[in-house]
Amino acid sequence: MISVSPSLISPNIPTHSQSSNKPVKLGIMASGSGSNFEAVAQAIENGQLNAEIKVLIYNNPDAYAAVRADKRNIAAVLINHRDYKHREELDKQIVQTLCQHDVEWVIMAGWMRLVTQELIDAFPQKIINIHPSLLPSFKGVKAIEQAIKAQVKITGCTVHLVSLEMDSGKILMQAAVAVLPDDTPDTLHTRIQIQEHRILPAAIALAVNSEQ
Numbered sequence: 001m002i003s004v005s006p007s008l009i010s011p012n013i014p015t016h017s018q019s020s021n022k023p024v025k026l027g028i029m030a031s032g033s034g035s036n037f038e039a040v041a042q043a044i045e046n047g048q049l050n051a052e053i054k055v056l057i058y059n060n061p062d063a064y065a066a067v068r069a070d071k072r073n074i075a076a077v078l079i080n081h082r083d084y085k086h087r088e089e090l091d092k093q094i095v096q097t098l099c100q101h102d103v104e105w106v107i108m109a110g111w112m113r114l115v116t117q118e119l120i121d122a123f124p125q126k127i128i129n130i131h132p133s134l135l136p137s138f139k140g141v142k143a144i145e146q147a148i149k150a151q152v153k154i155t156g157c158t159v160h161l162v163s164l165e166m167d168s169g170k171i172l173m174q175a176a177v178a179v180l181p182d183d184t185p186d187t188l189h190t191r192i193q194i195q196e197h198r199i200l201p202a203a204i205a206l207a208v209n210s211e212q
């Protein structure tokens with residue numbers, strides 16, 4: 001009988017030691033729980049990522065990501081998209097906040113909003129997103145539900161550079177996860193997130209390194 005392992009199917013992640021001694025200054029954007037924010041913070045604390053989180057921007061008042069930032073004494077700024085009529089105005093405010101905190105790279109760690117040219121122009125090729133599918137499959141919302149519906153046997157997560165077109169920028173790193181016959185969106189998301197927490201810090205190090 002063939003058994004399907006629920007664990008990782010992706011190759012080992014190479015370690016990318018950053019050549020510069022200066023920690024890269026990150027701005028993290030999150031909408032929800034912030035477990036990816038936490039993974040980046042832990043990678044920094046463990047010495048796996050030479051970076052500093054300058055600010056967390058969150059758009060939902062009850063986002064648990066803000067609590068995680070508070071616990072670490074990281075500035076957390078609420079920029080609620082509901083207060084802005086146009087996406088450009090929202091992004092202008094985001095850019096202003098990121099610049100005030102001297103951010104060099106922007107990490108969308110569960111930021112559930114589309115970006116505009118305002119943000120792209122302010123941080124060209126320096127915005128990173130994590131998406132819970134093996135792109136280019138299952139772009140957009142409910143990527144995990146899409147994968148289950150399509151009855152794929154393998155899905156995963158992707159870290160990529162952000163471009164104007166949703167979930168479409170250059171792919172930096174991916175990890176594969178088996179879809180099990182009795183998976184629900186929740187059970188599959190739990191296993192995908194284990195891989196997200198591995199590859200997001202590694203992909204940030206990779207991107208920062210290749211830019212130096």
Ligand code: GRF
Binds near residue numbers: 030031034131193
């Ligand atoms: C992640 O699964 C990410 O791929 C998606 O949103 C989720 C955010 O999770 N874009 P968390 O807030 O980091 O726990």
